[in-house]
Amino acid sequence: MRAASVKDVADRAGVSVGTVSNVLNNPDRVATATRERVLAAISELGFVRNDAARQLRAGQSRTIGLVLLDAANPFYAALAAGAEDEAAKHNSTVLLASSQGDPRREERYVDLFEEQRVQGLLISPVGDPSARLGQLVSRGVPTVLVDRDAEAESYGSASVDDVHGGRLAVEHLVADGRRRIAFLASDPGLRQVADRFAGARQAAESAGAELEFVRTSGMTILGGRAAAADLLRRETAPDAIFCANDLLATGVLQALIMDGRYRVPGDVALVGYDDIEFASSAIVPLTTVRRPAEEMGRTAVRMLLGKVEVEHTVFKPELVVRASSRRTGDAAS
Known part of the structure; x- marks a missing residue:
């Protein structure tokens, strides 16, 4: 019919x-x-x-395309919520897509949004987006990077100083006497991961501590659990684990509790990244590096709708210390 x-x-x-x-x-x-x-x-x-057809005839769109690295991660869900909230204030809507870290999938979504004549594009890119996004801007599609900084003169960015965030996490661990630190992440080539590891390495080298990059199967709870299980099978386990996001840290915490030989934080201190909603309500509340997800989304939309030629906003992360890294707040294993 x-x-x-x-x-x-x-x-x-x-x-x-x-x-x-x-x-x-x-x-x-x-x-x-x-x-x-x-x-x-x-x-x-x-x-x-058919509002899309009407907007195309009028040459105007009230739709913003948003391409995220992983919409299943609560951090990106919060970022999207902030973007949607800000867009609604300006009578615009947000269409959400998730690349799942796949550059080809990301490219298909960017092409789709361009075909739909979106009002603008927000994107948390997988790799180097400069060539493709430069084309968009040259065709009149305002573009802003989210959760990634940009040095390009043609598009803006709303990001976090992840080098500083990685440094905060490891400085906290070494100040507590931790000397064998494992950094967990899935893809060392991902810009956010590389920046966090760079900051962590700076802090470890300054303190004379060991820092090892441990690659996980994904940036997920299961990825963290599997990587931690491998670490705990070693003859000498790390005395601290710094995870590139809170999902990984949650999986590590589960593995430590199931193993039963290690107290958190007495034997192994644990630090995550993002401060997603349930980090504070874990069985051992997670120490983490907080990033302002919703404000990042709102800021990116304001940039986009203001159609500024160049604007780069860099938020400072904040260390949130909870029981998973406090020796005086040892929790049950």
């Missing part, structure tokens, strides 16, 4: 197509009785306007 059209509504209401258009777009121009008759026909036929 085909969808009802504007002509179907006009025929049912006994008016012209132009009158139906006025009811939809300029209702004050239509007499009350006629307007009510058209609205009744719309209801009876279940008519839904």
